[in-house]
Amino acid sequence: QLESHILNFVGRTAMDIKGLGEAAIHSLIEEGCITTIADLYHLADRREELIEKGIIGKEKNTDKVLTAIEASKKNEPQRLLTGLGIPGIGRTAARELMLHFGSIDALAKASEEEILAVRDMGEISARAIVQYFRDPASQKILESFRASGVNFTLENTGLVDEKLAGKTFVITGTLPSLSRKDAATLIESHGGRVAGSVSKKTDYLVAGEAAGSKLQKATALGIAILDEAGLMALVGQSDT
Structure with missing residues (x-):
């Protein structure tokens, strides 16, 4: 384990x-x-x-x-939060939590009710977060991170604007010039959210070559499909 x-x-x-x-x-x-x-x-x-x-x-x-x-040690705190292994807290949830609370310390002091105010945060995840930060073994680990100089505070949100605020994207396939990581960063910098799987809550699927089953599911659900150029146009970076 x-x-x-x-x-x-x-x-x-x-x-x-x-x-x-x-x-x-x-x-x-x-x-x-x-x-x-x-x-x-x-x-x-x-x-x-x-x-x-x-x-x-x-x-x-x-x-x-x-x-x-x-x-x-200089990584953004959402990376540290993702790595702690709290059930249900992956990359996307960790980013939302850090954008909301601003630091690991502020999150550690938060109640379940305060955590539930974060976008897409459910009761099970909120409870898991509170339990983690209240656990003496976890507190000892966090103090060790702090003593080592690991970053706990979000200095730069990376937000350029909020053109994509409230929109959820899924990225699949190989895009012409952007890696999936770059595409996710672009979406998040404009306030959007990137999820790993297609669901009824997905607003856009960004699809490249060999998109596969995610494209099929998005099509079946009637979700808007974007290529790389479409994504760039959506954030106002189109060459046209």
Whole structure:
């Protein structure tokens, strides 16, 4: 369970710490270097041991991973929140929560009622958040993050305007020039929300090549389909 938790924590949708694969994480746990996700930020203190035992790799690879861990401290707090492993709190929910509360600390003090005021937040998720932050083990992990200098505060919302406010998008297939991550960032910068799956709540499907089953479902539900050019036009970045 710890191994899968750490894999999710270092993954692309959470803290995005490159170079820490399953084998390295397994070795770090086996050697007692990691007992919680917060221990990742204390690995630099064990650099010599890591190199000597080859737990992550040779010196060059170890330093590369330690540098990536150090850089991740500056990530936006929604990445940290995503990586905590709170049930139901993925990338999209974490962003909504940070836009609303502004910091991990403010969220940690929030009541279920206050959390329910956040867009698309349900009772089960709100309860899970409160339970997580009230748990002494979680509080200890958060204090360790804080002591390591991990960012808890949203400094830049990334919002350009709110042209897409209240609209939910799903992205599928390969777009001509935007990666899915870039497309999601573009949508969110204009106030839109990006979900992972198509539902009746979806307003737009942004579809590229090999769109597959999501395109079929969106079509069946009568959801508006956009290509990359259509998305750009929607946010006012059309060349035409």
